[in-house]
Amino acid sequence: MTITSPTTQGRPAAGAAGAGKTVALFSTCANDVMFPQAPMATTQLLERLGCRVVFPKKQTCCGQPLVNTGYYDETVPIVRNFAETFAEYDYVVAPSGSCVGAVRHQHQMLADHAGDAGLRRVVDGVVARTYDISEFLIDVLGVEDVGAYFPHVVTYHPTCHSMRVAHVGDRPMRLLQAVRGITIRDLPDADRCCGFGGTFSLKNPDVSVAMAADKARNVASTGAEYLVAGDNLCLLNISGVLRRQHSGILPIHIAEVLASTEEAS
Amino acid sequence: MSKATQVPVRRAGHTDLESTRRTPAPPAGDLIDSPRFPVQAKVELGNPVQRKNLHHAMTTIRAKRTKVAAELDNWEDLRLAGEAIKNRTLRHLDQYLVQLEESLTAAGTTVHWARDAQEANAIIVGLVNEALGDAEGDAREVVKVKSMATQEIDMNEALEEAGIAAWETDLAELIVQLGHDRPSHILVPAIHRNRSEVREIFLEEMGRYGRPAPEGLDTEPANLAGAARLHLREKFLRAKVAISGANFAVAETGTLVVVESEGNGRMCLTLAETLISVVGIEKVLPTVEDLEVFLQLLPRSSTGERMNPYTSLWTGPTAGDGPQTMHVVLIDNGRTKVLSDPKGREALRCIRCSACINVCPVYEKVGGHAYGSVYPGPIGSVLTPQLRGVTSPVDASLPYASTLCGACFDVCPVRIPLPDLLVHMRHKVVEGKKAKAEADGLKGLLHPHAEPAIMKATAQVLSSPKLWAAATAAGSLGGKALKGRVAKFGPLPWPLSKWTNARDVPIPPTESFRAWYARTHHEDGSLK
Structure with missing residues (x-):
């Protein structure tokens, strides 16, 4: 299957689907250092759609490299930092299905591993509000056509x-x-x-x-x-x-x- | 003592034709002493014929499974039911096992319990000797239906040591046995062989152990199967004792179930005078009705068939028909240890269908021999280190033999969370490493305990916003220093060579994302 979208002009722009929404961007550690273009693009895209994009500076990593190698105890402080950094935001958005998957699938397990019910409560809240960029665009902003042009x-x-x-x-x-x-x-x-x-x-x-x-x-x-x-x-x-x-x-x-x-x- | 006599006869290897062995000798050494997974994987990767065979076979079997699983609109419900039935059974395993023993006994089957491989083999050798009486020479033999439990306890070799020949009757198991080889897959044990190799093995070996292959045998699958049929037929008709496993054991009725494709199972289960079934204690199902779920899940998940050709159910001996003496040997062999781990026990739901193996991209590259385990692939990587422990080098490496891509969970008919269990087992390996590092004291700072130290240091940076911000700045400095000098990284020295031997790496950017954001945005998100 090959899909070629028409290059028609004048299609309605996605407009201000994100107006009034503040997004906390989780750049992910690898993107922060090695691939800044992805979180930059995420920022620009969300701003184009009307969102306010903030970057909580305390953020580091989701902890996946450590937990997936078997280092649970070492990952708990990383999970704690993530949860505390993003606890106050309605929307946490990352340009990474893998890092979002790790937050969603592993952070609760690690809070339980630490035996910290308080941390588990905070994690529960953050996990429910963490999105991959594709999920945030479609599920929260309700847009599929984001007004992009990429003739390649x-x-x-x-x-x-x-x-x-x-x-x-x-x-x-x-x-x-x-x-x-x-x-x-x-x-x-x-x-x-x-x-x-x-x-x-x-x-x-x-x-x-x-x-x-x-x-x-x-x-x-x-x-x-x-x-x-x-x-x-x-x-x-x-x-x-x-x-x-x-x-x-x-x-x-x-x-x-x-x-x-x-x-x- | 000369070097040659230090090697036990049973592991003499197939060049030693003067040994007193009755059956073809498998490769020397015990599986648990196999090299670490990455080491053997590299060897297997260097075998282009095997890679081609595996790619072809795995692609075919995956497509078949996908097709037949999609035919049922209640497939996900069946998976949930399979998970629930197995969970309930394992939760009350003590009761169901007692009930199974009572039902089997009432049906005229003698039940034996074995804690480990050694006990199981001693029981089996005793039962075979009793059944064979004063039989001598060629008559001291048994025929076998394919069974993972007997592989696990290395039963064939225990029988060989007792002077009893155990003949594999499944076509692929026969190829493996005659090839002085080990199975590389739990469902299709000779998957690593193509038909030219099978022809060679048959021509070379069949005559040494019974009826030779027909002269002029070609590589046509039907002719190869025909040769096996003739070779095996005389063994089926001669053997007084058969040994089977069981896919399921029904507690309510004392019924055993064997699911197979070739009819060799049916021959073993009906022609012998004595039938010995070796069954892992996790194979029990509460009722016959539960088979309704598993006889749909198993064939569709394993061979990609709606129903397998032969399903045999038997409930003790029937007067004048089939084996008149029946024994069941229920084996633990590490299973109660697995059951004691609330997370790890999920692996005991396994019905040995091999769907996870067939879908695993790592298995497809290296085949089963890389795993040093009777059970390869994702299930082997979580089950074997639980059954054997994580102390041997190969067992400690198995949980890492996966990219955690998750394809295995999606196809598992009893919804074993294989990626989670792989991570769980990695955690156990790490806990073992840390304990050893601590015990070793200062020595622990050096290789091979370097990983815990590196991970600890990494975690300290990643859990400290300040240290992490400094690290991002250092990365950008590196990028700035390299800018204009190098376009990309090519091959680099060890350990980076692990990554760069086959891949180029771009140089780091000159500005981290956080630096860009701080340059262009206020903290409240408004643009500067």
Whole structure:
């Protein structure tokens, strides 16, 4: 399936769907340091839709790299910091299905592991108000067409944790399909893992590379210019192989696609 | 003592044709002494034929499962029912096991209890010897239906040591046995072999252990199966004792159930005079009605069939028909230890369907031999370290043999939260490492205890907003220093080589997100 959206002018802009809403942006630690374009795009996109975007400076990380390696005790203070940092906000939004999945699926378990009922109460509240950008746009703001323009051929990799932990479903694809000028090519074996797996890529480097090579081959077979995903570390893994192979296919976070406009291009 | 005699006869390896073995010798060594997963995985990755075989087979079986699971509009309800029935059974396992023993006994089956592999094998050897009486030579043999429980206790080798030949009758198990090999999958044990390899094994080995393969045997699957059929037929007709496992054991009636595809099970279950069934204690189901759920879940999840070709149910001996003596050996072998962990016990719901293995992208790359475990894939990575403990190097590495992609949970017919259990087992491995580091004192600061120290330091940075802000600034400084000098990172020295051997890495940006935000926004979110 290839979808090409019409480049028609004058479609109604998403307008001020976010008017009156204050969003606390959780940039995620990896994006903060390594991929600032994704949270920048998220900020600009949400502001374009009328939201006020604040960045609570106390934020660090969701703790996933540690808990998924088996370090529970060490992760508890990270969970506490996350919960305290974001407790006062109605909407916590992150450009990462994986980090949102970790908050949603692991923070309560870790509060229980710490035996801290008070922390568990705070965590319960924050978890219920934490969204991946695709969920916030569709479920809270009620927009699918965010007024984006991206005249390129792309393929979309649904990252494992966005699908199977955060359960973002088809939201990212619906958002992409509404982008003007975009051509979306089906990615073969899209639902297969790219082999990143956090510390898996260091503990099992050979298997990780074998899996990444499969994914890169499938991406290259689409003939896309851009590989789009909602998680930058999966993109780093796949595009690392694509770059080594001089494929010319560029990784891009879905928030950057959605933030692109005709004026900006 | 010479080196050769230090190796036990049972592990002599197939080059030692002068040994007194009755059956083909499997590879030397015990599974628990296998190398760590990443080490053996690298070896397996280097086998292109196996990779091709696995990719082809796994892709086919996954597509079949997806199709037949989607046919039922109540599939998710069946999964929930399967989970609920197993949970209830495990919660009251003590009562159901006593009830099972009573029902089996009432039906004329003798029940034996075994705490571990050693006890189980001693019981089985005793029962086989009793059944064989003063039989000698070739007659000291048993035929087997494929059974994971007997694999787990290494029963074939225990029988071999007692001078009894145990013949595998499942086609794939036969290929593995004749190939001096180990199974690489719980459902399709010879999945790592293609038909040319099977033909070679049959031509080379069948004649040594019974009827030779027909001359001029080609690689046609039907002809290969035909050769196995002829080879096995004489064993079926000759053997006085058969050994089976059981997919389910019904407490209410004392009924055992074997689900299979080839009819070899039916032959074993009906032709022998004595039938010994080796059953893990978690196989019990309360009632016959519960089979309604599991006989839908199991074939669709495992072979991707609506119903498997042969489902055998039997309730004790029937006068004048089939085996007249029946024994059941109920084995614990670590299961009560698993049951004592409220989280880990979820793995005991497993019905050995292999859906999680078939969908696992890690398994597909390396196959079952990389796991050093009778149970490979996601279920093996959570079950084996619970059954055996996490003290051996391979057992401590298994919970990390996953990207936590979650595909396994989605297909599990009894909804075992495999990714959560993998993380749970990682936590247990870490607790073990920390305890060892503490016991080792200062030595613990050095490799191999480096990881807890690194993780502790990382956690200190990530739980301190100040330290983390400083780290982000340092990252940008690095980016600034590199800007214009390097476009990207290519191959880097160890340990970064683990990442960069096959991947390029972009240089860090010159400005972190938080720096950009502070430059462009006020704290209240308004633009500067």
